[in-house]
Amino acid sequence: MPGSALAWEVADGVALVTIDLKGEPVNKISRSVKDDFLATLEALERDRAVQAVAFFSGKPDTFIAGADIEEFVALTTAAEAERLSAEGQEMLERVARFPKPIAAGIHGTCLGGGLEFALACHYRVATDHPKTQLGLPEVQLGILPGAGGCQRLPRLIGVRAALDLILAGKTEPAQRAFRLGIVDELVHPAILRDVTLAAVKRMAGGWRPRRKRLGGVAGWLLDGNPLGRSVVFRTARKQVLKQTGGNYPAPLAALEAVEHGMKRGLGEGLKRESQLFGQLAVTDVSRKLVQIFFATTQLKKDLGVPNAPPPCEVRRLAIVGAGFMGSGIAGTAVLHAGVDVRLKDADLARVAKGLAAARDVIDERLKRRRMTKYEHARLVALLSGGDRYAGFGRADLVIEAVFEDLGVKQQVLREVESVTPEGAVFASNTSTIPIAKIAEASARPEQVIGMHFFSPVPRMPLLEVIPGARTAPQVISTAVAFGRRMGKTPVVVKDNPGFWINRILTPYMNEAGQLLQAGVAIDELDRLMVEWGFPVGPITLLDEVGLDVAEKVAGVMHDAFGERFAPAPAFAGMVKDGRLGRKAGKGFYRYARGKKGAVDSAVYQLIGTEPDGGVRPAEIIQRLVLVMLNEAARALGDGIVRSPRDGDVAAIFGFGFPPFRGGPLRHADDLGAPRVVGELERLAERFGTRFAPCEVLQAQASRGSKFYS
DSSP states (O other), X not given: OTTOSEEEEEETTEEEEEEOOTTOSSOOBOHHHHHHHHHHHHHHHHOTTOSEEEEEESSSSEEEOOBXXXXXXXXXXXXXXXXXXXXXXXXXXXXXXXXXXXXXXXXXEEXXXXXXXXXXXXXXXXXXXTTOEEEOOGGGGTOOOTTTHHHHHHHHHOHHHHHHHHTTTOEEEHHHHHHHTSSSEEEOGGGHHHHHHHHHHHHHTTOOOOOOOTTHHHHHHHHSSHHHHHHHHHHHHHHHHHHHTTOOHHHHHXXXXXXXXXXXXXXXXXXXXXXXXHHHHTSHHHHHHHHHHHHHHHHHTOOXXXXXXXXXXXXXXXXXXXXXXXXXXXXXXXXXXXXXXXXXXXSHXXXXXXXXXXXXXXXXXXXXXXXXXXXXXXXXXXXXEESSOTTGGGOSEEEEOOOSOHHHHHHHHHHHHHHSOTTOEEEEOOSSSOHHHHHTTOSXXXXXXXXXXXXXXXXXXEEEEEEOTTOOHHHHHHHXXXXXXXXXXXXXXXXXXTTTHHHHHHHHHHHHHHHHHTTOOHHHHHHHXXXXXXXXXXXXXXXXXXXXXHHHXXXXXXXXXXXXXXXXXXXXXXXXXXXXXXGGTBSSEEEETTEEEEEOTHHHHHHTOOOOOOSOHHHHHHHHHHHHHHHHHHHHHTTSBSSHHHHHHHHHHHHOOOGGGTOHHHHHHHHOHHHHHHHHHHHHHHHXXXXXXXXXXXXXXXXXXXXXX
């Protein structure tokens, strides 16, 4: 069919259909693609030479990436969105009820609407390649699987396993999808076509696959009868509310769609699924999450500098410092980038401890059965270390992760440059020290850059990339590209004290200290900000980061920016008392065997206050949020990030600013500059100049402008 996304040929009674959306990097399902599918199915049903159908992708690493989100964004009413969902369901019902057997041969990304299409097929074969990933990530966009995913997946693999994927928006490697029963066969990519064709030919001859429900007796008790399923749904609802705080409606709606379908049948389930999809699609939460999706997608194509030269290839990474950060960087680099990693520290005992911690990152993936033991052995073999610079002569990139002290970092830089090739990039994992100062000790400052990872490295997605005044453009693109290979979201920030994250986070933390001093309870502070949408409250975050680290950052920021960043007196005695947070087993909270316990009431005596409930909850939230929004606006005006997009993505990925609020700058837009300025002025009258509204917000208030047009 000319201009169609689908093309086919018939061989030995089987129609081999290739999905290849011309002019697009990936296959996605749009209205025009749906029309192509329906026309193709009609033609194949009429063709008497066709006894069976097998679908494959014409793209190298994608089966179908999902629905066309551009179409979804254009929807303006719930009725339009419900109709879009119903159209997708009708197309896939046509696939599911097709009178001839249909198999899907899956290689590469198979997500969202792509997996819903595969679920409607009668048989699924997937390759065991790492790029073959299957999932229903819709809740991450504030919607639910709306083309039958909430109905077909539970019927295929059981309610518990299906809810585990749907409610979290999980993406699973093909091996895991095979174990769950989502795919029927797992094969090497070289034989995908042959195995898929053989299976669909057997089905054309009358053979039908026998699928086992997982879980044995326990599975039948919970999945196999209405009473058991009611227990599963009740438990899932409690977990969703606990995890989302009620701020994200999509997981609860997806749960309702699954439950409705299991109680009332497929037809009624599909109808409810499309209704709920329609309601979710036009919510502010969904729009915010889609905006973040587009922003991160754009960032994936951005090498951090205009007309960026192609990055240098990093095949060998060396790391100086085998502590918590260095070992985390090492394990993450091996796991995601697959490069040789050489760790160096002052003595062999530290190196051994660092290598063990790096290996733990890889072991975790094996324990969760996300890789084979052979792949695990291959990756572990990439790790090595020593107490000298042996092996650094072949490094393409060296990351320094030593103590946060300018003299120490400059000494390491000089030593590294004496043993590495001239083209090697030197990156400092500093959280506060300007890169220009570190580079003063360099013989080749154009090769020096900052790569600020966040703790714990394996879990935190943000990477701040900080060029110095003389950093070469190719070094910037190399750092960004390698950060992306490590699975991070790199954001390029200006070389300025605190960079972006610590610049906007420090006033928030200081204000939390002021509120403690004013008699707000530690757990009350944390509870309110978690309810507002943060993953943890400010006091828990301090314990996680480490009070010693926070004290050092606060001192650097105070020196750089003056009284606006004056540290709160509430924190002053914590470090002296050995209360460094989780790592020391005591901070504001007690910790037993690494697990957080209750607030340590002795802290109140240490900071010289007792909780008295004197500050209203609304004022607590207002003070903490507005001081951060004000600093974010000021920092953007100072050019610390290149755009509001970069600032918001960094805040969400760097310290968990609530994604459903869009980031600090988008949230300021939602409130409106006149309101933000007015409230800041009232707070400044009561509490001092740290709340004085910055010039950027004042200019916006007078012009009626916003950060986002």
